[in-house]
Amino acid sequence: MLYKNFEEYNIKVTEEVKEKFESIIEDLGEDTKREGIIKTPERAAKAMQFLTQGYHQDPAEILKSAMFKEGYDDMVIVKDIELYSLCEHHMLPFFGKAHIAYIPDGYIVGLSKLPRIVDVFARRLQVQERLTHDILECINTTLKPKGVAVVIEASHMCMMMRGVQKQNSVTTTSGFRGQFEKIETRSEFLRLITADLG
Numbered sequence: 001m002l003y004k005n006f007e008e009y010n011i012k013v014t015e016e017v018k019e020k021f022e023s024i025i026e027d028l029g030e031d032t033k034r035e036g037i038i039k040t041p042e043r044a045a046k047a048m049q050f051l052t053q054g055y056h057q058d059p060a061e062i063l064k065s066a067m068f069k070e071g072y073d074d075m076v077i078v079k080d081i082e083l084y085s086l087c088e089h090h091m092l093p094f095f096g097k098a099h100i101a102y103i104p105d106g107y108i109v110g111l112s113k114l115p116r117i118v119d120v121f122a123r124r125l126q127v128q129e130r131l132t133h134d135i136l137e138c139i140n141t142t143l144k145p146k147g148v149a150v151v152i153e154a155s156h157m158c159m160m161m162r163g164v165q166k167q168n169s170v171t172t173t174s175g176f177r178g179q180f181e182k183i184e185t186r187s188e189f190l191r192l193i194t195a196d197l198g
């Protein structure tokens with residue numbers, strides 16, 4: 001199922017999750033019958049379905065839907081792809097940017113498909129490390145490029161709003177396959193994602 005229209009939420013799931021949110025909100029000490037909150041369990045049930053819709057989407061299919069035969073064999077970089085995910089430990093958001101590069105081997109991919117697969121993997125319960133590798137491996141096994149690199153920089157609400165309460169720490173994760181395992185290629189990619197070319 002691709003890009004399900006999430007205006008049409010799964011009625012059964014919405015109903016079941018809504019009831020659970022009602023009980024959670026009550027357990028936390030709120031009055032679920034209060035005017036401003038009466039629809040909150042249903043809104044939260046829909047919001048959570050939206051934020052986890054990646055479980056129902058196939059990222060490899062998304063890439064395959066726009067692969068084009070092309071002789072270009074230099075580096076392609078899409079940087080500063082904003083991402084929002086949920087940490088699997090606390091179900092609190094982490095958010096930041098992904099930078100993706102690949103070196104084609106006969107096929108290029110429609111550029112928009114790279115942010116689309118970031119969203120598919122981000123809209124699941126994740127840790128930043130697995131999110132990075134999910135994106136990397138999906139491109140590597142589907143597009144089969146000469147090399148692929150993924151860097152993610154993110155801030156974790158579970159480390160900001162609660163727990164250790166550090167507001168300015170940023171976590172960087174990275175993965176490199178094929179030609180990006182060579183230091184010169186990797187350095188060129190890292191230089192280009194940090195360069196201000198404007």
Ligand SMILES: Nc1nc2c(ncn2[C@@H]2O[C@H](COP(=O)(O)OP(=O)(O)OP(=O)(O)O)[C@@H](O)[C@H]2O)c(=O)[nH]1
Binds near residue numbers: 128163164
């Ligand atoms: N490696 C990794 N850890 C994460 C990520 N998101 C959250 N965490 C961490 O998951 C860990 C869970 O540790 P626990 O000790 O079980 O949970 P906790 O008692 O809530 O820990 P504190 O956050 O330190 O209060 C914490 O250290 C979080 O910072 C992530 O994407 N990657």
Ligand SMILES: [Zn+2]
Binds near residue numbers: 092
């Ligand atoms: Zn967390």
